Amino acid sequence: MRILLVEDDQALAGSLLRLLRQSGYAVDLVHDGASAEALAAAESFELVILDLNLPGMDGLAVLRAMRSRRNSAAVMILTARGAPEDRVRGLDLGADDYLIKPFDIGEFEARVRSLLRRQAGLKSASVSFDSLTLDLNSRSFTLADQPLDLPARERDLLELLIVKAGKVVARETIVQSLTSLEDELSPNAIEQYVSRLRKRLAPAGLGLRTARGIGYYLDRAQPGALSDAG
Incomplete structure (x- = not known):
């Protein structure tokens, strides 16, 4: 899941950036409205x-510009402006949530998870495909009722695939969702993660299928699935 963080308070921005990245999200950080508007127009964020x-272009102007382009990313306003008229205006302009500073970190994390679930079209805190289950709060997997420990990149990829189980996830979508502008994710790296996940899932009768030239999708294992790496 990819997040754009727009915050001009350097200390708060740094703390939230570390928190979100430690939770496994790909995060881009900007400190002014013009940069936020330009990045939201050029890149895809959940x-x-x-x-x-914000300096220059304020947050409401950024939000207005996003919604005028029909940008469907979820938006959480994070601000010291707590007057009812400010909240009403922000929500009416298309914000999905409004959190007032200072705030509790646990509540902030819960609201981030809730917005990302809603963005993925999920109503519960877990999603399953056959014997594979993802707990969206802890971002942890179980396979056949046993914990499935995964390196961060493999976990992020499998999370993206289970949320869209049965549908092809394009390579471009994988790169956009799993990396910030500071990261790189090559096609060869994606192939390596897919290969490792296939080996982990195969004993439970699950596999990752390749839609050649397009991307990958989660499926029940079929003969030759482990070698289906093209």
Whole structure:
């Protein structure tokens, strides 16, 4: 899941950036409204965490520009403006949530998870495909009722695939969702993660199928699935 964090308070921005990345999200950080508007127009994000009191272009102007382009990313306003009229205006302009500073970190994390679930079209805190289950709160997997420990990149990829189980996830979508502008994810690296996941899932009768030239999808294992790496 990819997040755009827009916050001009350097200390708070740094703390939230570390927190979100430790939770496994790909995060891009900008400190002013013009940069936020330009990045939101050029890149794809599941969630934008948006301060209102920004240098130059303020957060409401960024939000208005996003929605005028029909940008469907979830938006959480994170601001010290707590007056009812400010909240009403932000929500009416298309924000999905409004959190007032100072805030509790646990509540912030829960709201991020809730918005990302909603963005993925999920109503519960877990999603399953056959014997594979993802707990969306802890971002942990079980396979056949046993914990499935995965390196961060493999976990992120499998999370993306189980949320869209049965549907092809394009390679471009994988790269956009799993990396920030500071990261790189080559086609060869994706192939390696897919290969490792196939080996982990095969004993439970699950596999990752290749839609050649397009991407991958989660499926029940079929003969030759482990070698289906093209």
